[in-house]
Amino acid sequence: MTGRAETLSALAEVFRAYGYEGASLALISRATGLGKGSLYHLFPGGKTEMAACVLAEIDAWFETNIFSPLRDGGPEAVPAMFDAVERYFQSGQRVCLVGVLALGSGRDRFADAVRDYFARWVAALASALRRAGHDPAAGTALAEEAVAQIQGAIVLSRALGEPTLFTRTMAALRSRTAMAAG
Amino acid sequence: MTGRAETLSALAEVFRAYGYEGASLALISRATGLGKGSLYHLFPGGKTEMAACVLAEIDAWFETNIFSPLRDGGPEAVPAMFDAVERYFQSGQRVCLVGVLALGSGRDRFADAVRDYFARWVAALASALRRAGHDPAAGTALAEEAVAQIQGAIVLSRALGEPTLFTRTMAALRSRTAMAAG
DNA sequence: GAGGGGTTGTACCGATCGGTACAAACAGAC
C-alpha cells in the first residue's frame, strides 16, 4: 500500500513546475513513478483531486509551521515566519503553488481553498503584529503588505533569476515588522 | 486588412484569463472572432508568436506610460506610476500577464522578455527615487520592494476577492516612496 | 465582368489530452 502522502510531494513539484493546466497526466505519471491505474486508484477524482490534496497538504504545513505559531506564539514568531518562508520557498526559487493557482485559470476551481489560505495567513500575521505592539489597524495593513510582498518577491526573484532579491526583501520585511521597543 | 494590433488586446485578455497553456486555439479563435486561417496568417509562429507579440505590446505600453516617465520625468512620476498601475491592473482585478508568465511553465519560453520587463521597471523606478532624493542604495531596494509589492498585491487581492486591498497597498506604497522633504 | 492578389473559413492531420476498463500481478490468510 503506497500511501497518498508519499506521492503528494512529487505531485506538488509537478504542479509547481508546470501549473495546473500544464501538468499532464503523462508528466504526473513520470514524476510520481505511478501508472494511471495507481494514480486513479489513489485519486479517484483525477487531476482535480490531486491538486486539491496537494493544496490541502500545503495548507496543513503552513497551518502547523507558520499560521499557528503566529497566532499563539510570542513576538519571536514574526521573524521566525520569515525564516521559515525563506527556507520553504528556497529563496524564491520555489514557486508558491497557491499563488500560481490564484493567478491561473484553476482559480475558479480552487478559489475557496486559495482565499482561505491567504486570509488565514494575513489574519495570523496581523494578530502576531498586534500582540507585538503594533497599532491594530496598522498591524493589519502591515500584514497584508508583508504577505503581498512575499508573493511578489517570488515572482520578481524568479523573473530576474536573482535569489538574492528574495533574501533581501525578507530582510527588509523583518526590520519593517520589528517593533522599535515594546 | 485587419491588422495584428487590433486582435492583440483580445488575445491579451485570453492569455490573462486562461494562462499560456490554458489558452487553446479554440478559445483564442472565439475571443478574437478570427478563424485559424486568419490567426496563422497574422501569426505564422502560432501560439508562441501570439504570446510574444502580446508581451511586446505590453512592454511597449509600460515603456511609454511608466518606464520612460520614471526615467526622464520629474519627481511626480513616482505617484503618477501608482495611479497608472492602479488603472492598468483595474485595482488588482486584472492580472499582470508578465507575472503570470514568470510563474508559469511558459517561463522558459519567454524568460528573456519577462526578465527584461521587470529589470527595466525596477531600474526606472530606482532612478526616479534617486532623483527624488532617496539614498541610491536605499532607492534601489525600495524600488525592488515596490515592484514586488505591486505584483503580490495583484495575487493577494485576486485571491481574496478584495480590490480594495490593491488600492490600499498602492496608497501605502505612495506614502512610502514619498520623500518627507527634498 | 475578368483577372489576381491578399484574406478567410473549414476540413483535416497526428499527437496528446483526461479518464475508463480490465486483466495480470501481487499480497496476506488459511
Add this chain to the structure above:
DNA sequence: GTCTGTTTGTACCGATCGGTACAACCCCTC
C-alpha cells in the same frame, strides 16, 4: 498451494490539442 481482495500496468476511449492544406472568398484594378 489456494483463495480473496487490493494494487498495478496497459490498452483503449472520445475529445481536444496545436498546426497545416487548401479552396472559397473578398476587394481592387483593369
